Amino acid sequence: MKSNLTGAALAVILLIVLIQAYLFETVLSAVLDGQRGQLPGALAVSALLSAVALFLAFKAPGLDRRP
Amino acid sequence: MPGWKTLFPVDLAEEGRLSRREFGRFMALVATGFSAGIGYLALRKRPLDGAPEPAAVPVEVKVCRAEELTPGNSFLFTYRNPQDRCILINTRQGWRAYRQTCTHLGCAVRWDGKGLECPCHNGYFEVERGFPIQGPPTRPLSRLAVELRADGWLWVRGDLPKPGPEAA
Numbered sequence: 001m002k003s004n005l006t007g008a009a010l011a012v013i014l015l016i017v018l019i020q021a022y023l024f025e026t027v028l029s030a031v032l033d034g035q036r037g038q039l040p041g042a043l044a045v046s047a048l049l050s051a052v053a054l055f056l057a058f059k060a061p062g063l064d065r066r067p
Numbered sequence: 068m069p070g071w072k073t074l075f076p077v078d079l080a081e082e083g084r085l086s087r088r089e090f091g092r093f094m095a096l097v098a099t100g101f102s103a104g105i106g107y108l109a110l111r112k113r114p115l116d117g118a119p120e121p122a123a124v125p126v127e128v129k130v131c132r133a134e135e136l137t138p139g140n141s142f143l144f145t146y147r148n149p150q151d152r153c154i155l156i157n158t159r160q161g162w163r164a165y166r167q168t169c170t171h172l173g174c175a176v177r178w179d180g181k182g183l184e185c186p187c188h189n190g191y192f193e194v195e196r197g198f199p200i201q202g203p204p205t206r207p208l209s210r211l212a213v214e215l216r217a218d219g220w221l222w223v224r225g226d227l228p229k230p231g232p233e234a235a
């Protein structure tokens with residue numbers, strides 16, 4: 001059954017995409033500078049944000065499931 | 068009804084419709100793609116094109132004798148190859164060494180007696196840590212550690228600074 005996301009969930013997902021884009025740009029420029037020390041931390045944060053986005057997109061209750 | 072319609076019951080009116088849930092899923096997958104990209108950078112052993120090769124052994128370069136560099140003056144040198152032009156400064160508080168490439172668009176910065184200025188776009192870096200304090204640059208200059216050895220020579224060492232656009 002299809003159900004629509006709430007506006008708040010969609011807003012959080014879009015915010016996460018923006019954060020991820022900024023994080024990726026920052027990490028890429030750091031790697032091009034030859035600084036790889038922040039890669040593990042950035043990867044952990046990015047994976048956490050992705051997990052939240054995926055949960056909201058695939059598992060969060062939708063608008064149509066209200067009683 | 069044609070046979071293919073029972074096999075592929077696609078409603079043309081609904082075909083182009085994108086629900087909020089589907090859009091959210093697509094954006095979540097985009098976010099996951101960024102994570103995958105960071106993971107790729109973390110797992111990749113070889114440096115990216117344009118990124119400096121990690122030094123197998125710590126690089127140390129003998130620059131000049133300490134008495135040659137009087138307080139308030141600077142000395143230009145190359146660090147590991149001719150593209151890595153660096154500047155050594157006697158700031159009265161101590162010696163500082165930076166890559167001479169501006170972090171904005173790669174012009175050569177110069178010592179003006181108080182800080183490091185980039186003549187291309189009026190960028191300005193303070194000398195203690197190489198942080199930008201004026202103009203378009205947002206990242207500090209690549210810094211090298213300076214050491215005065217017992218024989219009176221100044222040595223610099225550190226990670227290989229980033230090659231500038233002129234070296235690309």
